[in-house]
Amino acid sequence: MSSQTFEFGKNFRNFLKGILNSPKQSVHVDFKLDDNEIQGNIFGFNKPFQVLLKVMFNEDLASSESVLKNISEKLTSIKNVKSYRKKRRSNPELISSEVWANAGFEIDKENPDKFDRKKILIILSSDRKEVLEKELENLKKEFERLPAELKISPMGQRLPGNKEHFGFKDGISQPFVPGLTKKKNLVGYGELPNLPGDYIFGYPSSREEDQTPFFGSLASKNGSLLVYLQLKQNTKEFDEYLTRAVIELKKKYSDLKISKGWLAAKLMGRWKDGTPIEQTESENKYGLGCPFSSHIHKAYPRRKLNTIPITKSRILRRGIPYGDSQDKKAEKGLLFICYQTSLKSQFEFIYGNMLDSDFPLPNSGFDPFGPKNSRLGNTTIFTLPLRNQDGTIVHELLEIPKFVELITGGYFFMPSISYFNSIINTFGEK
């Protein structure tokens, strides 16, 4: 079993003392990640093709036992993923014909401390589309014979340069979790390591306070909570909006170098190639470089917020785009997936802030990539701080169409591999 021992440095200890509000506490964190037990997509399958299946059984679970045992044999651990990555490093051309699988149970909406063993999420991933499609076909046939309802996501497919459909490079900023993520991805506050228990149950966590009874118990050890959202992206509307808005802005601010790429970067908070927007400290103070309501700033504000311990509210993003980028008519979007150990303090905190104009500061504006929302309507207000020719700062309020639509989604518990198997083994019992 590969393992990780990590001792946090002085800076991090001081930082933790601050957020845990216990100045005398000395934080020495020593842990071994159980790579054999943790499901591999938490580390990141990162395969070119991926699909999600949700299977909902009626009461007759016994008949599903053999199909699910078949799935449980395919469950791919972090150890499997790491050893495959190692092989690929020495042979970058390597293309595997394997199908990787992860599986978990839907969390009961009424009672978020419980999961429903009759509602199962399966994630299948492969290097080869035809192999994945064949596996999917076989599974479909098997499930169709059972008293179960099946929902299948569109085929997730990575785009060249790891971009999403609006054309931005994705997967850049992730929290640094020793043993789980690479240090080279660090940006801003992300340079401080996060604790593994913020993403996987049973390890030291910076948020012991919100562990609910089941998810704080031994049974949840090596498991994680997954949020899945199928987000449709209206790429045509996005492009048309940029064209229109740039014409208007240029009329008003003829001295500024305004282009579609520039406006897109303001909305996202990054240039399309992933580079951060360069800004001086004073520009940062007023949001003149990277606006406060840009997507990345909403999701992870790069500024000191005294009241909100932002570093406790990060997520491991493991999404994949879907839809053919070359086909203008095809539906396109993102199969958004993230992992955490508290829905409330992590995913819901970020998602709620995207739709809250007063975060991170009063009147910051809404996240332009926040999904359409019946309460908030089909357009949103984006606040773009700009400097006038006379040096004054103006806040241009842009009314923009919502480019993102929530199609479906859910919350799931992704247990350790042995706990998943132990649950499946109870299906045959009367």
Ligand code: HEM
């Ligand atoms: C279709 C909708 C979305 C698109 C196109 C999108 C795209 C992106 C892109 C391009 C980045 C910057 C690249 C990176 O830092 O990895 C990013 C960052 C991020 N997104 Fe999204 N995203 C979407 C929805 C969401 C949702 C629903 C959430 C969570 C509730 C979310 C959370 C985040 C977070 C936490 C970051 C990292 C922020 C940072 O640390 O800088 N995104 N997203």
